[in-house]
Amino acid sequence: MSEKRDEKLSAYFHGLIDVCEREDGHLVYLTIEDDLPMFEETTCRSSMEYVPPDKHHFPFTLPRMDKVTEYFDDDDANIYADVLTYLQRFSALDDLQWSVVAHYIFLTYLHDHIHIDYCPYILFYAVPERGKSRTGKSVSYLAFRGVHLIEMREANIFRYSQNLHGTLFFDLMDISKKAEKSGCDDILLLRAEKGAKCVRVIHPEKGAFEDTTYYEIYGPTIIASNEQLHKILETRCLPIIMPNRPGNYENPRPELALELKERLTAWRAKALFTPLPDLHPIEGISGRLWDIAKPLFQVNNLVNPDGCELLQEAILTIAGERSESKKDSTEGHLVGIIKDLSAEKGLEGLQEWTLKTSDILQKFNGERPADKYVSAQWIGKKLKTLSLRHRTVNGRSEIILTFDDYWTLIEQYGVSGRDSGNHKNHPNETLPIRTKQYQGDTGVVGSSRVSAGPWQEKELIESLSTEEQEEFDERVAILIADGRLMPEDAEEEAYNMILRNRKERTQVQSDGGSDGAE
Secondary structure (H helix, E strand, C coil): CCCCCCCCCCCCCCCCCCCCCCCCCCCCEEECCCCCCEEEEEECCCCEECCCCCCCHHHCCCCCCHHHHHCCCCCCCHHHHHHHHCCCCCCCCHHCCCHHHHHHHHHHCCCCCCCCECCCEEEEECCCCCCCCHHHHHHHHHCCCEEEEECCCCCHHHHHHHHHHCCEEECCCHHHHHHHHHHCCCHHCCEECCCCCCEEECHHHHCCCEEEEEEEEEEEEEEEEEEEEHHHHHEEEEEECCCCCCCCCCCCCCHHHHHHHHHHHHHHHHCCCCCCCCCCCCCCCCCHHHHHHHHHHHHHHHCCCHHHHHHHHHHHHHHHHHHHHHHHHHHHHHHHHHEEEEEEEHCCCEEEEEHHHHHHHHHHHHHHHHHHHHHHHHHHHHHHCCCCCCEEEEEEEEEEHHHHHHHHHHHHHHCCCHHHHHCCCCCCCCCCCCCEEEEECCEEEEEEEECCCHHHHCCCCCCCCCHHHHHHHHHHHHHHHHHCCHHHHHHHHHHHHHHHHHHHHHHHHHHHHHHHCC
């Protein structure tokens, strides 16, 4: 007597190509066995018998079984060109943008491939009436299990992500604001990374462990937004800025994409278990942008190798736009100041050098109105976010730059290409021998590469506490902002003031101690 298995409704499991519709209307699983398509009404996995849900549970068109079988036997060499032709019926983009969007559609069908770790978001961004929704719908109707969403509800996103592993198209005016308001910001940030899960406490009455549920939320994502995205969310996106090209375009409908969707399902069946190349980063594309763009190049290797240069140009254009955006940010402005100061002092070719925080502060505030001046503490925190090492020398705050770290920052924030760029590959000798100093961050005596001023040549060099350091930085900023003193004089004045205050406090404590003893 055969062992009875538990039945479970499932629309996704490892190795599933898709759920297809048979001619009689029944739904069947499509899997691959011995390199051939196999259709089953049920399938057994890990002592569990899986059954497809009813058709009304799928908010998208399902491929027809007989058509997928027909296309599986076809070479379908024109599938990439036909995807492009389909897309161009509904909106107008330039060739670089179409290259990104077309490759992305193929990626949605391979997002769960073993050699793909990230899936970027496609962002259609522009003012109203530029065709964002129309373009997004045409893509989602053709993409793998595309779902068009005009609201952001956590429960729905969890179900579509975990149960369907589909492509979600968020068609919202301001997605960042909606995500924050609905508590879905963590979901949006994590959908780009395979294996990412969101945790929620669903049944607190069940106690530890049993009260918690983990949801798989990885999957392809399309966004249409009138408002700019949060800068962190934007790093996961490949932006498509909609051009202003009014015209008479077709209205996208799911049935218009069905035949091509069936061809793509057959393509997925042949490509899902095909090894993908492990590519090396392309010059000019690095960091997170390379992480999310790499899968497009892997897909390109399968469907459109002749279009690699066009895709590369498209991603390099996005990289250039990101560099310009980062250059205009506060952090980019600070990196520009660091470069200017390093170049002015002839330090860019050295292995290691330092810059005074007060110099950076003075230059930063110099281009701002007096009522917009920032404090030394604010500058210090911003410099720390750039991962720059910091130390205190005789009460003076400074950052430590190395040759490699410096040029990495310059490239990341797009401020390269100035006169000093020719030093990049030729680091010179280090600065002269240092005099002793106290390193505030490490608590040890080290050496300083800056020449000591008269006020520093004291026999007694005292370290500053955290409170004194803040007081020192604030005082220096005020003295410089008032225009009364040069930076070195301001530092000497501030340092002497702190020493006087310290002596006064010590004297007060000493007097108080004597009175108590008596």
